[in-house]
Structure formats: structure tokens, C-alpha cells
Amino acid sequence: MDLERRIFLKKACGTCAALLTLGAIVPAVQSCAPLMSIKTDVKSGDIQVARKLFTVENKLVLIRNASSEFDIAVVQLAEDRFRAFEMQCSHQANPLVATRTGFFCNAHGSSFTLEGKVKNPPATASLREYPCRLDTDVVTVTL
């Protein structure tokens, strides 16, 4: 084998290996990507979130607004079914941590499902829920 052919094969194999590695890493990195978080204003008691923010990989959007001490999590549970929860633990009012599979409280270990129900005590009550509706391309949460 001549030298040019060896160099070509070495470079081509290195490129293929890099592409295969990237193909394996990109989906893993996407699942670890931070949750979508937006800041928005309350208008006439409502918060509006663009429906396009919810994707196959991203079913939860955290909303921050100046008029509320706690974030609000808007969760897409089905194609046209959304629910909104206050990120305040129902046990002793600690802020919750949102994950792709539910909500967790660092204070005493309570956890909640994406539907706001208690998964692990000491909390016994579901999360505070806000009315939520989908109007074509906007999800509206009423505070």
C-alpha cells in the first residue's frame, strides 16, 4: 500500500469514528439538557406560553414572573392536554426542583408526579394547580 492511500484511509476512518461517536452522544446530551425556562409578564391575570416551546423532547416549561414568588411549571401531558402547577412544595412551602419525570423537594425529600400528585411523602397534598387552556398556538395559564 502506498503512503498516500494509507493517509487517506487513516483520515477517513477517523472521520467515520468521530461521526459514529457524535451520533451516540447527541441523543444522550439532549436528554440531559436543561429544562426550558422563560420569563414572562402577567397580563389581565393570565400568563401565555407559545405552544411551539413544547416539543417531543421538551414537555415541560418553567415560567418565571415578577408577581409570583414561585415558578410555574406548565406540563404537556398529551397532544392538546396541558396542566400548570406552582413550584411550591405542599409540605412546608419549599421551592421545588423540576425534572423531566416530576418534581422534587430538597427540604425533606417529597416528590411529585408531572400531574402534581404526591409520589413520596412527607408531603400529603397535591401541588397547587392553575387553570390552563390551549388556544391554537398559545397555552394560557390563569393565575
Ligand code: FES
Ligand atoms: S418542604 Fe418539601 S418535603 Fe418538606
